[in-house]
Each structure stands twice: as C-alpha cells, then as structure tokens.
Amino acid sequence: MTTPDQHFRLALTPGMQPTSWTRTWAERLPDHPLTLLQLTDAEAGPALVAGEADAALLRLPVDRDTLHAIPLFTEVTVVVLPKDHLLTALDQLTAEDLAEETLITPADDVIRWTTPPGEPSLLPTPDTTADAVELVASGVGLLIVPMSLARLHHRKDLTYRPITEAPTSQAALAWARAREDDPLIEELIGIIRGRTANSSRGRTTAPAEPERTRKPSAGAPARSGTGKPGRAAKPGQSSRRQPGRPGGGKRRGR
Structure with a gap:
C-alpha cells in the first residue's frame, strides 16, 4: 500500500x-x-x-x-579507440578488424564476450569501465562496450565505432x-510503455468522471442559439422567413 x-x-x-x-x-x-x-x-x-x-x-x-x-x-556495441587510431578510417568494424589488437576487459564488463578477437591485455584487469577508458587513452589497447557507456565516458582524445558480430547488451x-x-x-x-494517464492499467487513482450532458425532457421547448425558447412552426409552414418580406408576413394588397 x-x-x-x-x-x-x-x-x-x-x-x-x-x-x-x-x-x-x-x-x-x-x-x-x-x-x-x-x-x-x-x-x-x-x-x-x-x-x-x-x-x-x-x-x-x-x-x-x-x-x-x-x-x-x-544497446549497440562499439569499440572505444584513440582518435588517431588507423581503424577510425572505417565507419564500422568487424571482429576480423580487431584480430591484431589488444583488448581491455574491465571487471565490470557487461558485454561478456567469451571468445573475443585480438589479444588480451597483459596489464592487471581494471576494476571499472572508467579505468579501462583511461588505459585506452594511454594507448595500451581498445575497449568493447555498449554505446551508452562510450558516451558516458566520452573524452576528446577518444572516439568509438560500431562493431558487428559482437554480443549485445x-x-x-x-x-x-x-x-x-x-x-x-x-x-x-x-x-x-507509453500508456496514457487514463489507461485502465498503471493508475493509482481513478480518473475524474466526465460531465454528463443533460438531455431535454419530453415536451420541453427547443432552444435557439441565443438560449431563448424557439417558436415551433405550424404544420406545412416553413419556420424560415421569406426573403424580401420583413417579418415573413403576407403582402397586403394595394
């Protein structure tokens, strides 16, 4: 509750x-x-x-x-690499492009690529992705992460490229x-999920009851646009005034 x-x-x-x-x-x-x-x-x-x-x-x-x-x-998986790296000439990378590269895998890795391409880093495993980004900036290897993490740890001296054939998160x-x-x-x-506020699900309070329109009772006089009771026309007689006849009355003989 x-x-x-x-x-x-x-x-x-x-x-x-x-x-x-x-x-x-x-x-x-x-x-x-x-x-x-x-x-x-x-x-x-x-x-x-x-x-x-x-x-x-x-x-x-x-x-x-x-x-x-x-x-x-x-999420889109990307490779984080220095801006002056040769692979930046490509718009998209493949596993084969990384065959001769050193890859850094931090302890908090979320890609979980069991058989990644390239060579593993000989340095101690960094504790966090932020630490791994620092290593990439120092030029010791490349890093594979979701694009959201590449953007989170953005640096002016680094960039990233999407990679195909890689696991996604x-x-x-x-x-x-x-x-x-x-x-x-x-x-x-x-x-x-984009439900509206009045959706039957995902609402903690009931929506306000819409205002009801009162129906006129039987025999009640119809109302005109001014709010005044209108005069009903006699059977066979049009309720419109005839053009050119003010008041709609009969023309008197001369």
Missing part, C-alpha cells in the same frame, strides 16, 4: 537514462517524488531484493527467481518479485 509523499526510488546503472519518463512521473504522481539512485549493474539486483530501491533500469541478465524484468531495448526495467502488486511500479510500467 502506498501513502502520500512516499518517494519512489529508481536505480540507474551506468549509461542508463530515464529520458522523459521522470517528467511524466512528476506530472502524474506529484505526491510520490521520484528519487534516482546511481548503482552499478552488479549492485542493482541485490538492492532491489534488499528493498533499497523500488525499481531499476539495468542490463540483463538478472536473477529471475527474485526479480521481475521487462526488456526495453538492445539488453536494457530492462526490473523490480523485486515481493513488490509484484505495487501500484507505483504499475504506474512506472505504464509510463515506460
């Missing part, structure tokens, strides 16, 4: 952007402010189970025994199975 002024905690993993969803939430649910939490993909799932976050935008896979998840979109909305019937989560699902 939700109460007024209850904050809804939405966890965001690196690179995830709620776009216009936060604005729509504020318009529809002003009594439930949205609090955004920055968590890693490894932290998001446990935070949902522990009740430290209400929902999360993260990357699959998740533990389906404890979490519900709705896939949202598939899938973004999803996840929440704990223990919160299955939470109306605020239903609201968030409705917003993400």
Whole structure:
C-alpha cells in the first residue's frame, strides 16, 4: 500500500537514462517524488531484493527467481579507440578488424564476450569501465562496450565505432518479485510503455468522471442559439422567413 509523499526510488546503472519518463512521473504522481539512485549493474539486483530501491533500469541478465524484468531495448556495441587510431578510417568494424589488437576487459564488463578477437591485455584487469577508458587513452589497447557507456565516458582524445558480430547488451526495467502488486511500479510500467494517464492499467487513482450532458425532457421547448425558447412552426409552414418580406408576413394588397 502506498501513502502520500512516499518517494519512489529508481536505480540507474551506468549509461542508463530515464529520458522523459521522470517528467511524466512528476506530472502524474506529484505526491510520490521520484528519487534516482546511481548503482552499478552488479549492485542493482541485490538492492532491489534488499528493498533499497523500488525499481531499476539495468542490463540483463538478472536473477529471475527474485526479480521481475521487462526488456526495453538492445544497446549497440562499439569499440572505444584513440582518435588517431588507423581503424577510425572505417565507419564500422568487424571482429576480423580487431584480430591484431589488444583488448581491455574491465571487471565490470557487461558485454561478456567469451571468445573475443585480438589479444588480451597483459596489464592487471581494471576494476571499472572508467579505468579501462583511461588505459585506452594511454594507448595500451581498445575497449568493447555498449554505446551508452562510450558516451558516458566520452573524452576528446577518444572516439568509438560500431562493431558487428559482437554480443549485445539488453536494457530492462526490473523490480523485486515481493513488490509484484505495487501500484507505483504499475504506474512506472505504464509510463515506460507509453500508456496514457487514463489507461485502465498503471493508475493509482481513478480518473475524474466526465460531465454528463443533460438531455431535454419530453415536451420541453427547443432552444435557439441565443438560449431563448424557439417558436415551433405550424404544420406545412416553413419556420424560415421569406426573403424580401420583413417579418415573413403576407403582402397586403394595394
């Protein structure tokens, strides 16, 4: 059960952007402010189970025994490389293009390419993607990540190129199975799926009842556009005035 002024905690993993969803939430649910939490993909799932976050935008896979998840979109996989690298001459790369390159794989890697091309780095595994980006800038290797992470860690001396034949990552909305019937989560699902505020699903309050139009009772006089009762025409007689005859009366003989 939700109460007024209850904050809804939405966890965001690196690179995830709620776009216009936060604005729509504020318009529809002003009594439930949205609090955004920055968590890693490894932290998001446990935070949902522990009740430290209400929902999360993260990357699959998740533990389906404890979490519900709705896939949202598939991210484009790219190679991060220095701007002066020879491969920047290509608009798109393949696995074969990386055959002679050194690849850096951080501990928080989300691509999970089990048999990547090229040679693994001989340096210690960097803890984070941000650390791996620093290594790319130093010229010791290249990095394969979702485009959202390449943009998040953008540097003036680095660029990226899409790569085909590489695994992709899938973004999803996840929440704990223990919160299955939470109306605020239903609201968030409705917003993400583009439902209107008056949709029968994903609504915590009933919509206002539309104003009913009162029907005139039997025998009630019809009203004209001025709001005054109109005069009914006699059978066989037109209610319009004849042109050229003010008042519509009969012409008197001379």
